[in-house]
Amino acid sequence: MQPRFLAQVFAEYRGRSFEETLTFARFVDLIGDALVEHQGSGRQSFTRAQEQGTLETSSEAVYGKLRRVPLSLSVGFFAEGTVRLRALLPPQHLAAELPVSVADLTVVVGDGKTLKRVAKRLLPARGAAGKVYGGKLLVAFLPSQGVAVAMAADPDGERNECRFVPQVVEQTRHVVSGPRLWVLDRQFCDLVQTARCSEDRDHFLIRYDGVRYCFKKDPNVTKLIEDAENEVARHSEEVKGRIKEMLTQRLAGHRATEVWPVKTQDLPDEDPTFLIGYLPLEFTVESKTEQERIAKDFFAKYGDRPRKYRNGVGLAIPEKKQIEALRRAVRYLLAIERVENKKQQLRLSKDQLDQLRERRRTEEAAAESALRALYTSVWLPRVEGGNLEIDPVEVGGRPLKAIGIHERIMELLMETGPRKVHGSVTPQKIIDRLRLGESIAAGEAPRLGVKAADVLEAFFAFLEPPRLDSATVLRKAIVRGVTEGVFAYTSTSGYVPALGPDGRYQLPRDKVTFGRTLSEDEIDFDSGFLLLPSAIPEEATQPSPAPVSSPLRIDEDSLSDNLTTPRPTTPGMPTPSITSTQTNRTMRLSFTATRDQVFKAFPAIANLAEKSDGGQVVIHIEATARQGFDAAWLRNAVEEPLDEGDIQWRKEDS
Numbered sequence: 001m002q003p004r005f006l007a008q009v010f011a012e013y014r015g016r017s018f019e020e021t022l023t024f025a026r027f028v029d030l031i032g033d034a035l036v037e038h039q040g041s042g043r044q045s046f047t048r049a050q051e052q053g054t055l056e057t058s059s060e061a062v063y064g065k066l067r068r069v070p071l072s073l074s075v076g077f078f079a080e081g082t083v084r085l086r087a088l089l090p091p092q093h094l095a096a097e098l099p100v101s102v103a104d105l106t107v108v109v110g111d112g113k114t115l116k117r118v119a120k121r122l123l124p125a126r127g128a129a130g131k132v133y134g135g136k137l138l139v140a141f142l143p144s145q146g147v148a149v150a151m152a153a154d155p156d157g158e159r160n161e162c163r164f165v166p167q168v169v170e171q172t173r174h175v176v177s178g179p180r181l182w183v184l185d186r187q188f189c190d191l192v193q194t195a196r197c198s199e200d201r202d203h204f205l206i207r208y209d210g211v212r213y214c215f216k217k218d219p220n221v222t223k224l225i226e227d228a229e230n231e232v233a234r235h236s237e238e239v240k241g242r243i244k245e246m247l248t249q250r251l252a253g254h255r256a257t258e259v260w261p262v263k264t265q266d267l268p269d270e271d272p273t274f275l276i277g278y279l280p281l282e283f284t285v286e287s288k289t290e291q292e293r294i295a296k297d298f299f300a301k302y303g304d305r306p307r308k309y310r311n312g313v314g315l316a317i318p319e320k321k322q323i324e325a326l327r328r329a330v331r332y333l334l335a336i337e338r339v340e341n342k343k344q345q346l347r348l349s350k351d352q353l354d355q356l357r358e359r360r361r362t363e364e365a366a367a368e369s370a371l372r373a374l375y376t377s378v379w380l381p382r383v384e385g386g387n388l389e390i391d392p393v394e395v396g397g398r399p400l401k402a403i404g405i406h407e408r409i410m411e412l413l414m415e416t417g418p419r420k421v422h423g424s425v426t427p428q429k430i431i432d433r434l435r436l437g438e439s440i441a442a443g444e445a446p447r448l449g450v451k452a453a454d455v456l457e458a459f460f461a462f463l464e465p466p467r468l469d470s471a472t473v474l475r476k477a478i479v480r481g482v483t484e485g486v487f488a489y490t491s492t493s494g495y496v497p498a499l500g501p502d503g504r505y506q507l508p509r510d511k512v513t514f515g516r517t518l519s520e521d522e523i524d525f526d527s528g529f530l531l532l533p534s535a536i537p538e539e540a541t542q543p544s545p546a547p548v549s550s551p552l553r554i555d556e557d558s559l560s561d562n563l564t565t566p567r568p569t570t571p572g573m574p575t576p577s578i579t580s581t582q583t584n585r586t587m588r589l590s591f592t593a594t595r596d597q598v599f600k601a602f603p604a605i606a607n608l609a610e611k612s613d614g615g616q617v618v619i620h621i622e623a624t625a626r627q628g629f630d631a632a633w634l635r636n637a638v639e640e641p642l643d644e645g646d647i648q649w650r651k652e653d654s
Contacts, residue, residue, distance in 0.1 A: 008403045013076030022057050071153050078151050095146025105181040112161035113137045138164035140172045149175050170362040174369045192222050221355045228335035242330050254406045265303040272460050272471035275313050284320040299381035309460040316375040326370035332363045383463045422466040427481030433458050448535035452528030475520040488514035488536050492529045509537045516615045
């Protein structure tokens with residue numbers, strides 16, 4: 001399994017656990033080596049890794065990590081790994097041949113397991129009679145494929161396996177298509193479990209021996225939930241509102257998203273960021289012709305005017321097959337909430353409340369799974385034959401590594417198959433797109449410069465590749481183009497400077513930046529202007545200094561640190577009065593600043609760097625914290641941004 005996939009699994013299911021030197025991906029590799037290469041010996045696996053230099057921690061640290069792995073991470077790793085494993089099986093794979101009588105059903109076998117014969121390593125347990133139990137599992141297994149598809153676990157080896165049934169059943173239903181035939185031990189054959197196994201068009205077989213049936217006056221939690229679900233089903237708007245709320249929460253960290261736009265003006269325009277509109281569930285009930293009309297309206301219009309940034313918008317299309325599973329899970333979540341609100345009135349026992357909480361966790365996992373698979377395709381606008389058409393991008397059988405909803409969509413567009421959205425662009429692409437150096441029309445002079453605003457519009461308004469992730473991509477390309485001498489940059493407050501008779505723009509040469517590094521913050525799309533090297537104004541000719549009546553020779557030793565008046569080289573000669581523009585050759589500043597003042601100081605520092613030798617200044621920074629700086633925070637918030645800015649820095653020990 002790829003480290004990136006394992007990192008995403010860890011981030012999703014880690015609970016309160018964390019990574020330091022030993023990552024979860026490396027941890028999984030070590031356990032895999034122990035099972036496959038060393039007959040289950042962890043010590044041999046860890047020792048081999050240390051000898052090969054691939055394990056930077058001690059064996060005790062790995063055992064400690066193994067001891068502290070939370071159940072949520074183990075179960076999540078199993079669930080995500082099983083999905084990837086089943087995707088690799090051949091379509092006609094058959095591990096065991098089942099009777100013809102069950103050919104129309106998917107047979108699911110459930111079996112529990114208690115970890116027995118646990119070594120008595122704790123001092124109080126040594127020499128004591130009896131057995132020590134580990135945790136308990138309940139696993140759903142597909143005999144036809146030979147793989148396990150769902151698992152529930154508890155660290156208490158004395159816990160009844162019947163409590164795991166709701167989790168296993170719901171997990172299985174979301175990864176295995178029905179109808180299903182459940183095969184379970186006789187301990188699961190009570191009225192609660194049989195009712196659960198008959199939901200969703202499923203089947204079960206029970207053998208009556210005349211002893212096992214009984215009736216109880218206690219409220220049946222499953223029946224209470226089913227009754228509440230029937231009531232919730234009559235309020236479809238409540239279910240719809242909860243689904244939208246859940247989707248909004250999961251997309252809250254992404255600015256370039258819009259949840260369930262209805263009108264064209266619900267999708268923002270003229271924002272130089274690639275925007276994804278997640279269409280509402282009702283979109284799937286429309287005919288194909290109506291769906292295309294709605295999508296084209298979003299692409300072409302913004303209210304009552306044409307949409308300007310058509311190349312910066314896409315529509316995420318809901319998957320019809322996942323909608324009912326999502327609605328069902330949300331209905332049951334709302335039903336569970338109603339039962340919980342009546343727990344005192346219903347006099348629910350502790351065991352029944354535990355059962356209710358387990359069912360809640362099961363439905364939450366089901367809703368999360370359905371949400372993740374809800375949007376599996378994106379529609380993009382394109383021009384064909386002069387008409388606006390739709391370019392659909394489908395997930396299909398492509399395995400996506402990302403777990404988040406928006407992350408999966410952007411991975412589909414930016415990393416899987418032919419890229420539809422790009423996170424970088426070359427300076428030459430800007431020249432080609434704006435046709436710099438070419439005549440736009442017959443008889444016209446070549447275009448030697450262009451406003452930065454026109455560059456932004458060329459990439460976000462016109463339906464031509466490449467589509468860009470954001471305006472930051474263009475800023476980086478402009479900085480690179482100026483640094484590499486592809487074109488120059490200046491600020492003109494939005495106007496187009498005039499061309500002189502020599503074919504060069506009439507601008508102050510010192511206002512034009514060419515052949516040196518710029519910061520991205522200096523690129524302003526409102527006032528910026530790009531010009532080709534051939535159109536850069538020439539340096540102004542410096543007038544020759546007027547001759548001095550009496551010759552005077554000045555050497556380096558004749559200058560003081562703070563005075564610019566030359567001393568006479570001949571003793572006794574008076575110092576002539578000479579007007580000089582020379583200033584201090586070294587400029588040193590120190591000041592204490594707050595966060596806001598630091599940002600305000602950047603332009604002054606940049607101006608000083610522009611006039612300094614090599615276009616550089618040396619910056620010394622000193623910061624103190626009474627409680628000390630967290631090492632991880634320093635790395636993420638300070639050191640990594642400096643590295644990403646290609647800044648050569650060093651840490652000075654205090």
